[in-house]
Amino acid sequence: MAVIEVRVTKIIAGGTEDANDVLSESTSAGADWDFGGVVDYNGVAGEIIGALAISESESVVPSLTLFLFNAAPTGCNLNDDAPNTAPDSTDLANVIGSINFPAMESIGTTDSMAVATPNTPNSHLPLPFKCALDSRTIYGVLATRTAFTQTAGDDMTMVLLVRQL
Numbered sequence: 531m532a533v534i535e536v537r538v539t540k541i542i543a544g545g546t547e548d549a550n551d552v553l554s555e556s557t558s559a560g561a562d563w564d565f566g567g568v569v570d571y572n573g574v575a576g577e578i579i580g581a582l583a584i585s586e587s588e589s590v591v592p593s594l595t596l597f598l599f600n601a602a603p604t605g606c607n608l609n610d611d612a613p614n615t616a617p618d619s620t621d622l623a624n625v626i627g628s629i630n631f632p633a634m635e636s637i638g639t640t641d642s643m644a645v646a647t648p649n650t651p652n653s654h655l656p657l658p659f660k661c662a663l664d665s666r667t668i669y670g671v672l673a674t675r676t677a678f679t680q681t682a683g684d685d686m687t688m689v690l691l692v693r694q695l
Contacts, residue, residue: 534692536565543610544682553672560609563670568692573663577656580691581646586684589636593675598626602669614673626659
């Protein structure tokens with residue numbers, strides 16, 4: 531079985547993020563993270579076998595959680611700096627699960643990053659999923675579990691490694 535890499539980058543609104551805040555591109559018009567093309571055909575199942583979180587901000591060490599859905603979430607906060615409410619009760623029918631990342635690391639003057647694998651404690655990987663019947667996309671809400679400061683205008687990239695079943 532082939533492994534597909536799906537990568538999504540957003541410019542995070544930035545600033546001081548409290549623990550349990552949403553990370554998104556806007557404090558007033560945030561959107562979910564769309565991971566398109568995770569499978570070859572609509573409605574197909576797969577499993578996430580690895581994930582990577584990369585912040586363009588140097589020397590930040592937050593722990594993050596990526597909540598995943600098989601339809602765009604509509605009931606939870608999507609705006610940057612808003613308290614995370616994912617998964618909201620209105621979205622429970624579409625919940626896939628979540629991926630917990632360990633604290634990010636940065637060596638020298640490089641981006642900060644964290645890797646989640648099946649060997650990472652409490653990562654919830656591998657994470658099985660099934661796309662909606664009319665879709666090849668899974669949707670995410672990214673939240674921080676610890677406070678940190680993301681430099682305004684810096685990118686955050688989320689990478690999912692997916693095996694189609």
